[in-house]
Amino acid sequence: MNNSKWEQYYQNIxxxxxxxxxxxADYFIKIISESKIKPCLALDLGCGVGRKSIYLVKKGFDVTGVDISKTAIRFAEKNAEKAKVKVDFIVADVTDLSFLRGRKFDFVLDWANLHGIPKNKRERYVSEIIKHTKKGGKFLLRCFARDKAQKEFVIRRVGRVYVFSKEDIKSFFSSHFKFLEMNRSKPFGEGSPSKWFDEYLMERI
Ligand SMILES: C[S@@+](CC[C@H](N)C(=O)[O-])C[C@H]1O[C@@H](n2cnc3c(N)ncnc32)[C@H](O)[C@@H]1O
Incomplete structure (x- = not known):
């Protein structure tokens, strides 16, 4: 998925x-409302039109939201204005966070972004997440679930979307994160495993 495809997507919907x-986003709301992650410096990767970023600011977090689509960020800024909150929204590619100049965060959120990152950029993206999460900081991830028989991607309106098993996610992150919790949600119906999500709460070691 490249920038222009995401741009086109947001411009035409x-x-x-x-x-x-x-x-x-029940699991996200649950984690925040149960104070499993307390107000802190947060980074929302692939923030879209800013719903989670805005929610977090309302709960006392200091949030930087990053998205590759200018149009999405414009919507996000309008949404923040409407909600009368201040979020630092930035148009950038999450596979290159060099503009952050090594800044680290207590909480990094990837709510349905990793699975849309092209496979050849995945390693770079994972290393950016590792680099920008403080030791002891939390990482919350939502991605499409993969069951054994499934192939590694499905095609959606936005193009190729990867699906991941728990083993896949462990292989990406377990060298730098401790897995605290995992949750499976089935928002699109019981009968369709390729539309289920897995959610992971991790702590940077
Ligand atoms: C499925 S949406 C999720 C949006 C948001 N996290 C939410 O829960 O509402 C994925 C988002 O990731 C963004 N995205 C995709 N690839 C990206 C990249 N390489 N860098 C930054 N953002 C990206 C898209 O523009 C899109 O807004």
Missing amino acids: SLDKIPWNKTQ
């Missing part, structure tokens, strides 16, 4: 038709 503006 109305806000109420964007699926991730409607899908539930």
Whole structure:
């Protein structure tokens, strides 16, 4: 998925038709409302139109939100203005966070971004997440789940989307993160494993 495809996607869809503006984020809300992650310096990777960033600021977090689509960030800024909160929204590619100049965060959020990152950029992205999470900091990830028989990607409106087993996710992150919790949500119906999500709460070691 490249920048222009995401740009096109956001330019050609109305806000109420964007699926991730409607899908539930129960696990995210639960983690925050149970204070498993307390207000701190947070980085929202692939923030889209800013729903999670804005939610976090309202809960007392200091948030930087990054998205590759200018249009998504413009929507996010308008949403923050409407909500009367201040979020540092930045247009950038999360596979190159050099603009952060090594800044580290207490909480890094990837809510449905990793699975859209092209395979040849995945390693770079994972290393950026590792680099920018403080030791003892939390990383919360939501990605499409993969069951054994499935192939490694599915095709969606936004193009190729990868699906990951728990073993896949462990192989990416376990050298630098301790796995604290895992949750599976089935927002699109019981009968369709390729539309289930797995959510992981990790701590940087
Ligand atoms: C499925 S949406 C999730 C949006 C948001 N996290 C939410 O839950 O509402 C994935 C987002 O990641 C962004 N994205 C995809 N590839 C990216 C990249 N390489 N760098 C930054 N953002 C990217 C897309 O523009 C899109 O807004």
